[in-house]
Amino acid sequence: MKHIFYLLLLTLTFYGCKDNSTTIKIEREAQATEEKAQLFFNGDILTMASETPRYAEAIVEHNGKIVFVGSKADAEKSYENAKYVDLKGRTLLPGFVDPHSHFGMVSNTMGQVDLNPEPVGEIKNIKDIIDALKTYKKENNIADGEWIFGWGYDDGQLAEKRHPNKNDIDKALLNNPVYLQHTSGHMGVANSMGLSEMDVSASSKSPNGGSIVRFPNSKVPSGLVQETAMYPFVRHMLEELSNKQAEFFDTTQHYYASNGITTAQDGMTDRNTIAFFQSQADGGKLDIDLIALAGYSELDSNIQDSTLHFKTYKNGFKVQGTKIVADGSPQGKTAYFSKPYLTEVPGCYHNCRGLPSLTQDALNTLFVTAYNNKNQLFIHCNGDATVDMVIAAHEKACKTLNEPLDKDRRTIVIHAQFSRKDQLEAFVKYNMEPSFFTNHAYFWGDVHTENLGKERANFLSPMATALQLGLKPTNHTDATVTPIDPIFTIWTAVNRLSRSGVIIGENERIAPYNALQAITTNAAYELFDEHLKGTLENGKLADFVILDKNPLKVEPMAIKEILVMETIKEGVAIYEKK
Known part of the structure; x- marks a missing residue:
């Protein structure tokens, strides 16, 4: 959904949900040299190979590929030395193919303030946003003058039913440039120092395909930048956070x-x-x-x-x-x-x-x-x-x-x-x-x-x-x-x-x-x-x-x-x- 510079919103809450799980990393070289076939059985093996549901009794994997789909008896005849994997009544499907997400930007969200509303996060109103920003600065020992980025706020889910503006953010962080990315990834809000750092002022014109939103009956930017007007902010944000990508x-x-x-x-x-x-x-x-x-x-x-x-x-x-x-x-x-x-x-x-x-x-x-x-x-x-x-x-x-x-x-x-x-x-x-x-x-x-x-x-x-x-x-x-x-x-x-x-x-x-x-x-x-x-x-x-x-x-x-x-x-x- 996002332009190349649209920041994706990765909720650390969902990482927290994985505490009771473990990931197993095995080098591809080990996989390539594995010779023993694996025979999966005793579960719902849903092949997805037809327009209506079709199940197989067994499936055999060998050297990274599927080599058999059918009855368990036939699988055992063809692969006598296979390693048996008992599904214990569970369901086996083709691995999910992601139709559209933004893998590459996910790491960048880890250096930011989580401003998601429930059920993903905990933000209910603009005060919660301000409190989260202040807490983040204190806990991470961020000095005055350093950028602070947040992500995931949703004006539609805030009690005030509006976007935060630069005045709201200035009350808490007047001495740091701040940019907060909207949950949609199509807009964001900066405080006064953030706008100044990116040369946005009352005399700035909205770019084609975007908008620098002003306070009512005024030319003064409210802090909200939409579509192409936000690109410089997000580009700068990604530059600041790029060192997190490999990490x-x-x-x-x-x-x-x-x-x-x-x-x-x-x-x-x-x-x-x-x-x-x-x-x-x-x-x-x-x-x-x-x-x-x-x-x-x-x-x-x-x-x-x-x-x-x-x-x-x-x-x-x-x-x-x-x-x-x-x-x-x-x-x-x-x-x-x-x-x-x-x-x-x-x-x-x-x-x-x-x-x-x-x-x-x-x-x-x-x-x-x-x-x-x-x-x-x-x-x-x-x-x-x-x-x-x-x-x-x-x-x-x-x-x-x-x-x-x-x-x-x-x-x-x-x-x-x-x-x-x-x-x-x-x-x-x-x-x-x-x-x-x-x-x-x-x-x-x-x-x-x-x-x-x-x-x-x-x-x-x-x-x-x-x-x-x-x-x-x-x-x-x-x-x-x-x-x-x-x-x-x-x-x-x-x-x-x-x-x-x-x-x-x-x-x-x-x-x-x-x-x-x-x-x-x-x-x-x-x-x-x-x-x-x-x-x-x-x-x-x-x-x-x-x-x-x-x-x-x-x-x-x-x-x-x-x-x-x-x-x-x-x-x-x-x-x-x-």
């Missing part, structure tokens, strides 16, 4: 593994970070596979750079395609809609429909360049007006290049949260696919209903309609906008309950099996990995997740209580729960 790399991938993920994604990656990821991979430090989406601002030079390994894994890492950010966030009221928001939008006073991040001409040019170079596109779109722009850019590029509209490019519309049915029909016609975000139903469903009305809110991430039309939608966490927890995405897709317990779009609820497809089969397909991952079939990688219960056999509301017991990457356990 927490291993912790980050084990955090993913502890949630059953065997293939992670970094949803928008600059050249330096791509080089860092490749160096980690080449050094044998990847326990999971990692896929990067290169940033669109470097599209031309990236295409010319043969070292990026587009679409091809090298030591567990690949750059799959290019990420474009086309609008903002619905909860931040910067997503671009065809009809106005129903509630007040900060800094906007007429026909407030949000902001496109790019002009139509700029988007068209990116599509033509990418399509001409067979570069897969992933476009961040939340509002329906932005989806219209993407469809128009697709049509323009195909016409310019004289290529079929339905060529198998697998252009992915990331989030696609408020796509209309006619737009989903266009996806079918043009061979495009959506990657939805049903966690919004829980975290911001009530907010969307208020800001957009019931009709639009109820068609949020319309997975049921997409499936009925024949699409292969995925469903992501956009971590750490919401926490890495694929099980929770199943729960939100199946139940679509908001924080207040309201069903957000009952007709768009889907079956648990379809929700599993969105993080296994369909996720592999959208990333051109269906020959390697996503199902339990002979010849594919032995990437498994073992759950304590079967999502298809528990009550829908109990799905979120299911635990990841073990994660296996190419036959090697990389996480085990005590």
